[in-house]
Amino acid sequence: MFAKWPALAINYTTKTQYLFRINKGALTVHEHGIINEYIPDEARPIPFTNIIFIGDGETDIPCMRLVREQRGHSIAVYRPNSSKQKTKARKLIADQRADFIAPADYSTGKRLDEIVHAIIDKVAANHSVRVMSRG
DSSP: OOOSSOSOOOOHHHHHHHHHHHHHTOOSTTOHHHHHSOOOGGGOSSOGGGOEEEEOSGGGHHHHHHHHHTTOEEEEEEOTTOHHHHHHHHHHHHTTSOSEEEESOOSTTSHHHHHHHHHHHHHHHHHHHHHHHTO
16 A cells, blocks of 8 residues: 555644644644643753754754754754755854754764764753752
C-alpha cells in the first residue's frame, strides 16, 4: 500500500507552531486549547532548552531563530561538498540564527553526530545541576 496524499502539509509557519506544540505537550493536531494557553516555562513538558532543531533550508530559518532565542539549540546543515550551501549556513551563524553548522551527514561519528551528542551531554548536565540545586 502506498500513500495517496500527505497526512499533513507543513510550511514554515506550521513548523514554528509544532515547536510550541512539542514544548507545551500538545502533540495531536486537535489539541488547540493548550497551544494558545499561557503555561509558565517551568510547567512545560519539553523546555526549549532541551530542543535541538536541525534545519536544511530557508523555510527552517524562523524555527532555528525561535529555538535559539528560547535558549534551545539550532543546527544548520548543508549538502556536503556544496560551498554555496556552506556559505549560506555560515551566514546563519553570523546572523545569530543558528548555533552550529555541519554537513548533512547523519552517520555515526560525523560532525553532526558529534554536535548532537555534545548538546545532549550539555542538556543532561544542566538537568543534573538543577536537580542537585533543589537539595
